[in-house]
Amino acid sequence: MSSKKGNITILGAGESGVGAAILAKKLGYRVFVSDKGAIAEHYAEELKKRGIEFESGQHDEARILKSKLVVKSPGIPETAPLIKKLREREKEIISEIEFGFLHQSGTIVAITGSNGKTTVTSLTHHILKNAGLDVGLGGNIGKSFARMVAEDPHEYYVLEVSSFQLDDCYKFAPHISIITNITPDHLDRYDNKMENYVASKFRIIQAQKRDNHFIYCGDDMETIKGLGRFKIKPHAHAFSLEHKVDDGAYYDTEKEQIVLTIDLESMNIDELALQGKHNTYNSMAAGMASRLLQIRKETIRESLSDFDALEHRLEPVMEIHGIEFINDSKATNVNSTYYALESMKKQVVWIVGGVDKGNDYSQLTPLVSEHVKAIVCLGENVQKIHDEFESEVELITDVKSMQDAVQAAYRFADKGDVVLLSPACASFDLFENYEDRGRQFKDEVRAL
Known part of the structure; x- marks a missing residue:
């Protein structure tokens, strides 16, 4: 079947890629979706149902390089070999937003x-x-x-x-x-x-x-x-x-x-x-x-x-024995955590840590000495956090699971305190993503 619009390749089959594929098909392109990783089952089903050709676990380079237009998932860096080849051939590469x-x-x-x-x-x-x-x-x-x-x-x-x-x-x-x-x-x-x-x-x-x-x-x-x-x-x-x-x-x-x-x-x-x-x-x-x-x-x-707070962004979870629990799992960088600590009115037991993206924690030190009474370091590698704040708080401990983190924080907290999950780091060491981390936090708090 020929297509009046020509060939289009969508690289990446997450929400952005599948959305682009649906639009491309509607516009009359001959659509091919290619994802080097595994495609989530519900997206694969959706592509099948709509009769959109796709591959996963590989890139058919010969076919992709013939495309008139390439829509690239935001997750694929410019340094990826396939992107370099497309650039060398001066192919048009745009984002799904464009x-x-x-x-x-x-x-x-x-x-x-x-x-x-x-x-x-x-x-x-x-x-x-x-x-x-x-x-x-x-x-x-x-x-x-x-x-x-x-x-x-x-x-x-x-x-x-x-x-x-x-x-x-x-x-x-x-x-x-x-x-x-x-x-x-x-x-x-x-x-x-x-x-x-x-x-x-x-x-x-x-x-x-x-x-x-x-x-x-x-x-x-x-x-x-x-x-x-x-x-x-x-x-x-x-x-x-x-x-x-x-x-x-x-x-x-x-x-x-x-x-x-x-x-x-x-x-x-x-x-x-x-x-x-x-x-x-x-x-x-x-x-x-x-x-x-x-x-x-x-x-x-x-x-x-009358706006309700967003999930995982300074989201109040519940109060137990006068201790407030707040889920700020979406704070994946130091600046987000800065805002969170700055907005606290009570003494804080702070759960922090994860995958460090080259973080400079020193800007948090004044806020930690002012607001934070205890720190629970959660993650595979939290030495840098430990070294930065050890001298600022009386209580600091390292844990490797959300269950241990919540229980340690609960032990450190007194009535009138707040337990704040605001990691300042990405979540990929122990969790699927920040949502998974936030949900596990809420589950463990409810289980106390």
Whole structure:
């Protein structure tokens, strides 16, 4: 069967790859999906059911190199041999986010950043949904963008996009782009150069037009440096906790309110469902995006005050004998854990550790000496954490299972304390992913 669109190969068969395959088939491409690893059973079933050809455990290079277009999973690095060969032959390689963008006609709010992007994405979606808009949520969370475009199109899309997804975007131009902040993360994918990682985040604005909008944190050093390096075409709006902002948002410390000044009428918000300094930033970003889409002030206020916390992100689990347990398993880097420790009002028993991505823990030391009474190091290799904080706390122990971690933390904690799982590390030494780690934490707490 010939295809008017030609051959397309989708590399990787996770949510992003399968979504791209569904869209490609609908558009009339001859689709081939190739995954060097094993394909999850439900995705393999879905591809079979739709009559989409696929292979797993290998790459049929000869066939892939004949493709007119390649859609690459964000997990595949540029250094992969097959990608190098495709580049040598000057094949077009794009991300699933780019592919989805080229075939839709909605209004897009896209959010990236090292921390807070999932919260800002979910908050923005929550506000737009409460305003009665036809809005989809996806990208790096939930459904892939391409899948929504193919099967469940919307007038508005709120997308979380990672730097890996942005690396293969060229024409992707959201109406509103947001960079929450930029702190060292995933540097192994960027030649261990911070400026490469920053450049990757700023790709979110590369194709935006003059009538689009760019929202950024005016207190974030790396973002501010980026503003000097890259050409900013869209209207730029800052949010800040440290100084007043004319065309954006800031925090009025006297009135203890967020002030949105993004349009002619400023508005104040004093009731936030999500507590902590980082969530004040997240609420500002979501509030600004909503105002730019002409959402009523009342809807924004209500939505920011009734939003439920996300699973695995400073998620309250339960209280046992006056000890509060909080699941912050999504804190896979030092900066996320910094925010978590900073927002604690009680004495903390801290469960930390996992796969170290070249972490510098020293920035946490002042917070540890102020807030943390005991540390439980969870992981295969936690010597670095031990060495860093040994002198800051009276109690520190090493464990290799979540059950041991929760039981040790419970022993160390007294009534009125909080047990905080905020690992500052990736989870792959003992767990499938951060969700698995968070779920095991919650199961063990409930079993106490």
